[in-house]
Amino acid sequence: MKLNKLVLAGLVSSLALTACSPQASNQGEIQTTGEGIIGGSVVAAGDKIQESIVAVYDAAEGQLCTGSLLPNNLVLTAAHCIGHDSEAMYVFFGTEVNGKAQRRRVDKVAISSLWETRQYEDFDTGDIALMHFQGDVPAGYKPATFLSETNKKLLKKGAKVVLAGYGITDGVTGDGAGKLRMTSVKIADPKFSVTEIKLDQTDGTGACHGDSGGPAYIEIKGKFYLWGVTSRGVEDSANDCSQFSAYTSALAHKVWLNRMANKLSVSLTNPDPTK
Incomplete structure (x- = not known):
């Protein structure tokens, strides 16, 4: 089985259609019970591990994933978390995904080319992607540190x-x-x-x-x-x-990640990287 994107109900249906300012918040709530991760413990606000973890929400499909914050407004996530309409995707900050949480609109994505051809294979599926979001990074958050070679x-x-x-x-x-x-x-x-x-x-x-x-x-x-x-x-x-x-x-995938990180940054600041 895949660890699929999870469908959540209750977030206002207009989320994907409204402009998302850095301080915007919804009045709707995602209706959930309990917490996440099977057999785990709650991460409290301010815990060290929280500072680089975000929720990834696809408003068009109503589905939830998780991601890791990287430098330059980038988020590392799985390829299968990227919906058909990337402009309907949001990054949520905080220990709980609800209408009061700070969120940022995703404006660029990069999916591993391996995913298209290998997603149904048993091994080496290329299930990795990068997203870029608009706005600032909320206080208390900083990029994850990769394990060294x-x-x-x-x-x-x-x-x-x-x-x-x-x-x-x-x-x-x-x-x-x-x-x-x-x-x-x-x-x-x-x-x-x-x-x-x-x-x-x-x-x-x-x-x-x-x-x-x-x-x-x-x-x-x-x-x-x-x-x-x-x-x-x-x-x-x-x-x-x-x-x-x-x-x-x-x-x-570090070589691919570095290349895509540079590409996303260039494409946002200058559509023509030769200039």
């Missing part, structure tokens, strides 16, 4: 990694989306594919629907270092997120 060796079998997202808390009932939660799981296979790592969710905790696109970190001396993007479930015939998950390695 030197420390990639820490991503070995049995190593503990930290996941976070706004997804559901129950893979059977589908309840609990809309609040930021975190948890820890172990790496099941660091060489699941050339560009993906397999995580073990059989202990009753892990990522699920709505956490797609969200971060996977490894903690070193109290600091979280980003290395992965939530992609899909593995060996999960019940579709309840209780088995394993595949995470796209952002490190394996």
Whole structure:
């Protein structure tokens, strides 16, 4: 199963049609119960891990994902989180996705070219994307720090990694989306594919629907270092997120990410990069 975008009801239907100023807020609420991440803990406002995690909301399709804040108004997420109408997508800041949360409109996206041809394959699906949003970055937020090439060796079998997202808390009932939660799981296979790592969710905790696109970190001396993007479930015939998950390695896509980051910045400041 895929860790699909999660449909949320209740946000005002005009969201995709209204201009989104930096300080704008909705009167509508996304109707949710509980929190996100199965078997995890609530992330409180001001927690260190919160400062680079955002919600990604597709107002046209009413679907929720998670993302990681990068420099220059960029957000790292999964390719399958990008809707057909990117102009109807928003980045939400805060520990809860509701009408009071600060939001920014997405204006540019870049999806891995591998996704178009490999999204239905079992390995190396290219499930990674970048988004650019308008406006400023709210106070208290700063870009995630990527794991260095030197420390990639820490991503070995049995190593503990930290996941976070706004997804559901129950893979059977589908309840609990809309609040930021975190948890820890172990790496099941660091060489699941050339560009993906397999995580073990059989202990009753892990990522699920709505956490797609969200971060996977490894903690070193109290600091979280980003290395992965939530992609899909593995060996999960019940579709309840209780088995394993595949995470796209952002490190394996660093060349593409750097190129797309530069392209998005250039295209926004000067349509013709030759001038």
